[in-house]
Amino acid sequence: MKLISYFDEFLDETVNLNQSRVDDLETSITALQNYVNGSGWAPIIQRWMPQGSWAHKTIIKPIDQGEFDADLIVFVEHVDGWSAADYINTLYKVFAGSDVYKDKVRRWSHCVTITYANDKKIDIAPCIVNRLGYTQLEVCNRDTGTFERTEPVQYTQWLKDQNALSGSHSFRKVTRLIKYLRDIKGTFSCSSVLLTTLLGYRIYASDKDAVTFCDTPTALKTLMTRLDDWLQQHTFVPDVANPFLPTENFADSWTQEKYTIFRDTIHRYREWIDDAYDEVDRDESIEKWQRVFGEAFGKATTSERTTVSKQDAMANLRRRVMNAVSFPFDVVAAVRRGGIAALPLGFGSQPHMQDPEWKYAAAGIGEVHIKAELHFSKTGNKIRDVASSEVNQPEHWLRFSALNRNGLPFNASEYDVQWRITNTDRTAFELGGVEAMRGGFYSAHGNNMRWEQLKYHGVHITEAFVILKRTQEIVAQSKPFYVAID
Numbered sequence: 001m002k003l004i005s006y007f008d009e010f011l012d013e014t015v016n017l018n019q020s021r022v023d024d025l026e027t028s029i030t031a032l033q034n035y036v037n038g039s040g041w042a043p044i045i046q047r048w049m050p051q052g053s054w055a056h057k058t059i060i061k062p063i064d065q066g067e068f069d070a071d072l073i074v075f076v077e078h079v080d081g082w083s084a085a086d087y088i089n090t091l092y093k094v095f096a097g098s099d100v101y102k103d104k105v106r107r108w109s110h111c112v113t114i115t116y117a118n119d120k121k122i123d124i125a126p127c128i129v130n131r132l133g134y135t136q137l138e139v140c141n142r143d144t145g146t147f148e149r150t151e152p153v154q155y156t157q158w159l160k161d162q163n164a165l166s167g168s169h170s171f172r173k174v175t176r177l178i179k180y181l182r183d184i185k186g187t188f189s190c191s192s193v194l195l196t197t198l199l200g201y202r203i204y205a206s207d208k209d210a211v212t213f214c215d216t217p218t219a220l221k222t223l224m225t226r227l228d229d230w231l232q233q234h235t236f237v238p239d240v241a242n243p244f245l246p247t248e249n250f251a252d253s254w255t256q257e258k259y260t261i262f263r264d265t266i267h268r269y270r271e272w273i274d275d276a277y278d279e280v281d282r283d284e285s286i287e288k289w290q291r292v293f294g295e296a297f298g299k300a301t302t303s304e305r306t307t308v309s310k311q312d313a314m315a316n317l318r319r320r321v322m323n324a325v326s327f328p329f330d331v332v333a334a335v336r337r338g339g340i341a342a343l344p345l346g347f348g349s350q351p352h353m354q355d356p357e358w359k360y361a362a363a364g365i366g367e368v369h370i371k372a373e374l375h376f377s378k379t380g381n382k383i384r385d386v387a388s389s390e391v392n393q394p395e396h397w398l399r400f401s402a403l404n405r406n407g408l409p410f411n412a413s414e415y416d417v418q419w420r421i422t423n424t425d426r427t428a429f430e431l432g433g434v435e436a437m438r439g440g441f442y443s444a445h446g447n448n449m450r451w452e453q454l455k456y457h458g459v460h461i462t463e464a465f466v467i468l469k470r471t472q473e474i475v476a477q478s479k480p481f482y483v484a485i486d
Contacts, residue, residue, distance in 0.1 A: 001285035002277065006298045007216045011173060014296045015180045017061045017068060025054070025070055025120060032114065032122065035101070036074065039094045043076035043087065046129055051152050053192050056159045058175040063183045067115070071123045073152055078131040084140035084147050087126040088112060109143040127152065154244040159196065162203045167210075170219035175199055177220060177293070181269065184294055186359035188265040189258055194250040197240055202226040221277050228270040231263045257364045261477060268349035275351065291351075331425065331459045332391060335484050340389045348461060348480040350422050352439040356465055358418075361473035366405050368466050368476040372483075373399045378451050391484040394454045398483065401449045402464040404476075410448055415475070416467040417448035425458025432456070441465070452483070459484045 033048050052071030053059040062068050079086070091112045095105035104114045111125040128138045128147060138147040163171040175196055182190060190198075202223050207213055212222040237259040242248040254262070269292060276288035286298045334342035374383040375397045382399075386392060402410055402417045410417060418441045423429075428436040436456065444450050452462070460483045466476035 001279055001282055002215060002217045003282075003285060003289065003298070004215050004217060006286070006289070007173075007177075010293065010297050011176065011216070015060050015176050017059050021061075021068070021120070022059075025122075028114075028116065028120070028122065029070070029072060032072070032124065035098065036091070036094060036124075041094050042082075042090060043079050043126070046075040046077065049073045049075065049152065049156075051125070051156065052123075053179075053196075055156050056175075056196060057163075057169075057172050058179065058192070058196060060176050060179050060183070063180070067117075067119060067121050069121050069123065071111075071125065073125050073127045075127050075129050075137075078128050084145050085142040087128070087140045088142040091124065091126060107142070109141055110139055149245060149247065151242055151244040151248070155242055158243050159200055162200045165203050165205065165207050166213045166219060167208070168213070168215070170213045170216060171199065171203060171223075173216050174220045174223050177216075178224075181293060185355055187355055188262040189360055189362065190262055191250070191253055194240055194253065197242070197250050198227060199223055201240075201243075202230070217277060221273055224266070224270045224273050228267050231266055234263075255364065257367070257476070258360075261360065264349070267346065268353075271346050271349055272351065332457060332484050332486060335389050335459055335482070336391050340482060343389075343459065343482070347424070347459075350424055350439060350461065352437050353420065353422050354440045356418070356420075356441065356474060358465070358467055358472055358474045361468065361471065361475045363475075365466070365468075365475045368410075368464055368478045369403045369405075369407075370462060370464055370478050370481040371401045371403055372462075372481060373401075375399055378453070388480075389459070389482040389484055391486055392454055394457070394485050396454050398452050398454065399449060400452065400462055400464070400481070402466060402478065410466055412448050414469060415448065416469055417444050417450075418442070418465045418467060419444065419450045420461075420463040420465065421452060422461040422463075423456060423458065424460055425456065427458055428456035428460075454483070454485045457485055 029050075037045060049055070050071070051073045052069070054070040059068065059070070076087070088107055088109075088111070092105060092107040095101040095112060095114065101114060104116065106113045106115065108123075111123040114122045114124070116122075126140055127150065128140065130136065131138055131147060137150050137152070139150045141148055159171075163169055165171075166174075178195060178199070179192060182188060182195070211218070213219045237251055237254050237256055239249050240251040242250065251259075272288065272292050276285055276292060279285040279288050289297050331343065331347075370388075372386040372388075374386045374392065375381065376383060378397045380397070383396070386398060392398075400419065404410060420439070420441050422439045423437050442450065462481040462483055464478040465474050467473065468475045
């Protein structure tokens with residue numbers, strides 16, 4: 001169900017940056033511009049331009065009510081004899097010499113940042129116009145001492161054009177929703193410029209006045225479908241170039257591991273969005289949209305429904321689970337014949353899987369592999385090693401171990417391994433009810449390994465999430481290990 005009014009309310013109250021904070025940002029920007037213009041800074045200033053989420057109108061409210069980021073470009077003429085670092089360093093000194101800004105300013109590789117505590121950060125990046133007589137724009141890299149080509153003006157105009165094609169600012173609204181999804185879930189990492197560009201490329205000239213963008217939820221479904229379809233065609237990290245500067249690849253920040261997590265997560269969320277959109281029951285649809293965006297979606301309606309009995313709630317849950325286990329064929333028999341390739345599309349992203357409560361670290365530690373050993377009983381004698389999707393008989397036990405790329409266990413003093421165990425087939429539901437479907441996270445049984453009994457007919461899923469204890473962040477995640485039980 002579309003629930004268009006719910007999306008409007010959700011955007012206004014939860015996702016969009018408050019208008020008061022937008023107004024305050026613009027006041028601060030004007031003050032910064034006036035200060036630099038009158039400071040005597042050596043470069044000749046041609047003009048200023050907003051950049052990033054603020055300029056693209058895709059800025060969102062920080063989920064922790066903390067600081068948000070805004071980007072500002074100052075276009076300047078080249079100063080003879082200046083290096084790339086000189087532009088950053090001299091601009092930093094301009095602010096450091098001010099009683100107003102000296103405690104707020106920091107410098108980075110490409111910009112100077114003014115931080116307004118618990119409110120906002122404004123990044124100011126010098127952009128050099130036509131250095132060496134060429135018609136081109138360049139930003140400054142203080143760390144490497146180099147000038148780097150950029151096309152912020154044409155890129156910003158391209159996003160405006162894509163938004164116009166979508167109609168009713170659907171592109172901007174969907175971008176905000178997916179950025180919110182990224183921040184509130186913490187299940188994937190993707191910079192805002194990369195995410196915005198990926199979505200921008202999914203809008204075509206034929207979309208002008210098309211029904212596929214007739215409202216916000218429909219536009220969301222359309223863009224997530226197109227994004228997922230494109231990602232599924234690319235197993236390895238693709239290039240995502242600035243449409244007006246092919247040498248600028250926004251996907252450079254992705255490792256293969258980060259990209260794979262992004263690709264798999266978008267696939268799962270695409271299925272959830274399709275499910276919520278297609279649901280004809282209003283209350284069911286609200287719950288399914290909440291699975292995507294959290295309880296803030298439709299929160300007013302949710303509070304009105306607190307009188308719904310636990311029995312009714314359980315009945316709704318049972319219906320959802322039943323939909324997830326109603327396969328048109330025996331999955332075990334299919335896997336016996338064709339291996340993992342025989343599994344239905346999207347099998348590894350079951351609707352009753354819980355998202356991890358830990359956020360993903362900015363940098364991972366590499367791959368994690370699952371090793372499974374078949375035992376007669378828990379802690380009993382080992383029978384043999386078991387491969388993913390290999391069909392086994394019930395009643396025996398599996399001992400799972402999470403191993404690094406060198407085939408060694410993760411150090412239990414530094415890392416905690418959490419195991420997501422998901423049952424998928426009708427047998428588990430019929431014999432054990434909703435609880436038997438699981439889908440949540442379970443702690444290790446010592447030395448980061450876990451024991452599981454082979455119990456229900458079906459193909460079930462085991463995943464390992466490696467948590468760095470010091471930061472409580474996910475630093476590695478395994479691919480699904482499929483446990484087939486006859």
